[in-house]
Amino acid sequence: MSLPAMIKLKNRPVDPEALAARFIALENHEITHDRLVWRMRTNRDEAIAGVPDWQELRELASQIKEHTLTHLDDYLEQFEENAKNLGTIVHWARDAEEHNATVHEILKSHGVKSLIKSKSMLQEECGMTPYLEKRGIEVTESDLGERIQQLSNEPPSHIVVPAIHKLRTDVAELFAKNLGTDGNNSDPHYLTEAMRENARPRFMKAGAGMTGANFAVAETGGFVVCTNEGNADIGASVPPLHIASIGIEKLIPRARDLGVFIRMLSRSALGSPITQYTSHFHGPRKGGELHVILVDNTRSDRLGSDDFWHALKCIRCGACMNTCPVYRRSGGLSYGATYSGPIGVILDPGLDLSKYRELPFHSSLCGSCSEVCPVKIDISDQIYKWRRVVAEKGLMRVSKAVGMSALGKVLPHPELFHAAELAAESALAHTPRFLLYNTLNPWGKHREMPAAAPQTFRQWYIANRRPK
Amino acid sequence: MSARDAILTAVRRNLPVPAVPLPDAPCVAGQKLVACLGYSGNLHTMPKVQHSPNVEAPVSNFKKQLEAMGGRILEVAEATAARARVAELFPAAKVVCSVVPEVPGNRRVESASDPHSLNDVDVGVVRSTLGVAETGAVWLTQNELVVNALGVLSQHLVVLLDPEAIVESMHDAYDRINLTASPYGVFMAGPSATGDIEGVIIHGAQGARSLTVLLMARDAKKPKP
Numbered sequence: 097m098s099l100p101a102m103i104k105l106k107n108r109p110v111d112p113e114a115l116a117a118r119f120i121a122l123e124n125h126e127i128t129h130d131r132l133v134w135r136m137r138t139n140r141d142e143a144i145a146g147v148p149d150w151q152e153l154r155e156l157a158s159q160i161k162e163h164t165l166t167h168l169d170d171y172l173e174q175f176e177e178n179a180k181n182l183g184t185i186v187h188w189a190r191d192a193e194e195h196n197a198t199v200h201e202i203l204k205s206h207g208v209k210s211l212i213k214s215k216s217m218l219q220e221e222c223g224m225t226p227y228l229e230k231r232g233i234e235v236t237e238s239d240l241g242e243r244i245q246q247l248s249n250e251p252p253s254h255i256v257v258p259a260i261h262k263l264r265t266d267v268a269e270l271f272a273k274n275l276g277t278d279g280n281n282s283d284p285h286y287l288t289e290a291m292r293e294n295a296r297p298r299f300m301k302a303g304a305g306m307t308g309a310n311f312a313v314a315e316t317g318g319f320v321v322c323t324n325e326g327n328a329d330i331g332a333s334v335p336p337l338h339i340a341s342i343g344i345e346k347l348i349p350r351a352r353d354l355g356v357f358i359r360m361l362s363r364s365a366l367g368s369p370i371t372q373y374t375s376h377f378h379g380p381r382k383g384g385e386l387h388v389i390l391v392d393n394t395r396s397d398r399l400g401s402d403d404f405w406h407a408l409k410c411i412r413c414g415a416c417m418n419t420c421p422v423y424r425r426s427g428g429l430s431y432g433a434t435y436s437g438p439i440g441v442i443l444d445p446g447l448d449l450s451k452y453r454e455l456p457f458h459s460s461l462c463g464s465c466s467e468v469c470p471v472k473i474d475i476s477d478q479i480y481k482w483r484r485v486v487a488e489k490g491l492m493r494v495s496k497a498v499g500m501s502a503l504g505k506v507l508p509h510p511e512l513f514h515a516a517e518l519a520a521e522s523a524l525a526h527t528p529r530f531l532l533y534n535t536l537n538p539w540g541k542h543r544e545m546p547a548a549a550p551q552t553f554r555q556w557y558i559a560n561r562r563p564k
Numbered sequence: 565m566s567a568r569d570a571i572l573t574a575v576r577r578n579l580p581v582p583a584v585p586l587p588d589a590p591c592v593a594g595q596k597l598v599a600c601l602g603y604s605g606n607l608h609t610m611p612k613v614q615h616s617p618n619v620e621a622p623v624s625n626f627k628k629q630l631e632a633m634g635g636r637i638l639e640v641a642e643a644t645a646a647r648a649r650v651a652e653l654f655p656a657a658k659v660v661c662s663v664v665p666e667v668p669g670n671r672r673v674e675s676a677s678d679p680h681s682l683n684d685v686d687v688g689v690v691r692s693t694l695g696v697a698e699t700g701a702v703w704l705t706q707n708e709l710v711v712n713a714l715g716v717l718s719q720h721l722v723v724l725l726d727p728e729a730i731v732e733s734m735h736d737a738y739d740r741i742n743l744t745a746s747p748y749g750v751f752m753a754g755p756s757a758t759g760d761i762e763g764v765i766i767h768g769a770q771g772a773r774s775l776t777v778l779l780m781a782r783d784a785k786k787p788k789p
Binding site: 136162166176182187258259284324327329330349350355358359366368377380383386390 | 579713754756770
């Protein structure tokens with residue numbers, strides 16, 4: 097397994113269990129979150145049932161992505177050439193720092209003091225907003241969910257609906273404090289309208305609009321942004337300057353390939369046949385200027401990993417999050433990372449293994465994520481493989497490592513296993529409660545240990561079924 | 565080494581092997597996706613779930629999908645009816661910015677107009693050259709919008725569409741359009757929407773609060789001057 101520069105060992109680990117406990121402790125949040133997120137999953141099921149050949153579409157999408165990634169150098173060059181021919185200014189950035197510095201440089205050279213942006217997971221990943229704010233640029237998120245998260249000083253908790261972990265009353269309180277609304281009015285219509293009224297003047301005064309990109313088309317040199325609010329379109333069509341951040345894995349070869357991905361994206365995400373706005377940008381608009389920044393930030397390292405390069409196929413639909421039993425009950429903030437849910441579990445450790453070493457264990461390995469993935473990423477297999485990487489790097493938490501290493505010694509030896517089995521059974525029957533239900537045994541939290549059977553399966557088999 | 569060369573060098577060094585061939589992209593109406601796959605795994609031997617393929621005519625399916633996306637669709641016979649419809653739907657509109665000859669507005673827009681000047685538009689009226697039945701989307705480019713911001717700054721948007729211009733699927737749509745012919749092109753399916761607060765669907769988040777498609781043949785009688 098080659099994971100050269102992907103491995104960083106500098107940051108303290110996030111503790112998803114503790115963060116999840118904090119979310120679960122909030123009144124009504126867990127149950128509402130579970131209901132809302134699962135509804136997106138069932139909406140997705142209904143939407144894809146109406147598409148004949150959905151499985152063929154998945155296979156086609158997967159092959160197109162794999163083809164692109166195995167020829168990525170060619171497609172990047174092709175995209176750059178075609179984009180330049182359309183009058184787009186193309187920049188390249190090796191990492192987050194280079195991306196942020198490039199954005200700042202463009203803004204500075206145009207005298208931009210105020211920036212309006214639409215949702216971009218890549219810009220989140222790069223920590224762009226705090227970087228620009230530190231340098232005196234006012235940054236406004238124009239997507240409602242992202243704006244809620246920005247005002248809360250929190251990362252998005254979901255890649256499609258960033259504030260889905262919040263109740264309407266949380267938003268009412270937040271907007272009362274920041275936008276001057278009535279804190280007792282938590283009607284989502286009222287709050288959405290308040291956001292609209294607050295955002296319009298910001299669109300009008302912004303010196304630049306920023307977007308991400310869902311797809312970049314090598315053949316045409318343009319890119320596609322999908323939103324439901326139309327906020328990316330306002331940001332791109334009102335200020336004179338449009339800057340788009342594009343991860344190098346977003347490339348697809350042909351315009352026609354868009355048909356495959358656009359049919360799948362919103363159906364997988366929310367269950368609608370398409371996002372309300374699917375916007376294509378090919379060169380600067382009349383009187384405008386267009387910059388794109390092609391960003392690597394560990395993607396080329398991941399490309400070289402046999403086990404993990406398929407994660408680069410991701411189209412950021414969030415279907416894996418919506419189906420995940422762990423995500424639904426623990427909330428997106430429990431991952432303590434830019435990307436949450438199953439896709440986060442396999443992306444985040446690649447950005448910082450030390451910090452995200454616990455995430456691969458924040459999963460039940462049920463495999464549902466792999467089943468719903470529209471581009472057939474082997475998500476659950478990769479979660480398992482990340483566990484192996486964590487163990488091999490000696491980053492397992494002590495309580496897990498002790499249990500695992502004991503199992504490793506006992507399981508290969510039947511006689512040791514039988515002895516342990518009998519000892520456990522007797523121990524379970526005779527252990528005082530305070531030893532089983534204490535803070536060192538997480539399995540004792542929120543559940544009673546099962547009553548032990550009167551005999552082990554092996555004892556029963558020997559007595560009843562073994563050929564005499 | 566420049567960032568560009570460093571990235572391309574790293575990508576080349578790390579390209580996964582073996583290279584995967586490019587499958588055909590589906591492009592014509594009704595073509596089975598299977599035909600596009602060079603794939604010969606066990607996919608095709610698996611029992612197929614029986615879906616009812618969409619046999620509805622494109623126009624009625626377009627209508628159904630657009631309404632599901634929160635849009636409104638009305639059939640109008642000719643220009644006079646279109647004008648009457650717009651007046652009837654938006655009686656309080658002060659600024660109507662139309663870029664189609666069928667419906668006169670009271671705000672002119674030219675390609676050199678500053679997009680900021682459209683912030684007070686109550687109703688924008690444009691014509692789309694393509695509709696997509698499977699998604700209820702209309703295709704608009706800078707050529708139709710004149711100023712791109714008209715499509716998203718208008719409080720309400722009215723889109724004229726010839727029923728003959730409705731195709732079945734997104735595959736058909738991408739087969740028809742030339743993306744490089746305009747710096748901006750958007751598939752708009754209904755009005756602006758959000759579900760960001762507890763999943764409650766609300767129209768008019770940032771873009772148009774409503775989207776009305778007027779189905780009208782392009783060669784329908786023009787109003788007399």
